[in-house]
Amino acid sequence: MTDCEPGRPLPTIDMLNAPFWEAAHDGRLVVQQCAICGGHEWTPQLVCSACLSGTLVWTPVSGQGEIYALTIVRAMQVEAMPPPYVVAIVLLDEGVHMLTNIVDADPQSVRIGQRVEIAFVQERAGISLPCFRPIGNDAGIDSPLRSSAGGGP
Ligand SMILES: [Zn+2]
Structure with a gap:
């Protein structure tokens, strides 16, 4: 059960x-x-x-797409999923939306429009959950903190 x-x-x-x-x-x-x-x-x-x-x-x-919408869960909802974590809607390149989690990324770095790829998470009972992770170094690339960091120490 x-x-x-x-x-x-x-x-x-x-x-x-x-x-x-x-x-x-x-x-x-x-x-x-x-x-x-x-x-x-x-x-x-x-x-x-x-x-x-x-x-x-x-x-x-393809297993690739972009983040269409997201929220960061900051309060404990399920004991097995300690916060913070990202709940997102990913728009696959094939045009369908999937409700999912973004994994392998700092939740603060995740952005709408970010490119992501499938990252199955193995769960009990042989179930693999379709989660997504940012592709390459696309984590937080449009961060205003990064773009304003020039000009020396
Ligand atoms: Zn049809």
Whole structure:
């Protein structure tokens, strides 16, 4: 019973989302893509939100995108997730938004518009959560503190 184990909340896996979690377990990020109009879907749907086709196919995606919105959680919400941490909406390059956590970064350095890549976090019960981390040295690159730091000691 994973619901009774201590730790961060884990997803409920059902017939609709199982292919996503199976791919995540293998380290692959997939979303549904419409075989008729080519649009991508996230979260898992029964029909395409653009053309109402029922031919959605799980498709690998780049795993890259940019931070669309974020907040820094500073108060304890879940014992297994000590603050501060970043909750963000990432806009994947394929055009879908994912609610996620930004990891491997100082929460204060994370910015809207920052480029990020998938970073699966292994959890109990074989579940890999799709989190994202800044790409390369893109952490806080547009910080006003950095841009005004010139002029000597
Ligand atoms: Zn469609």
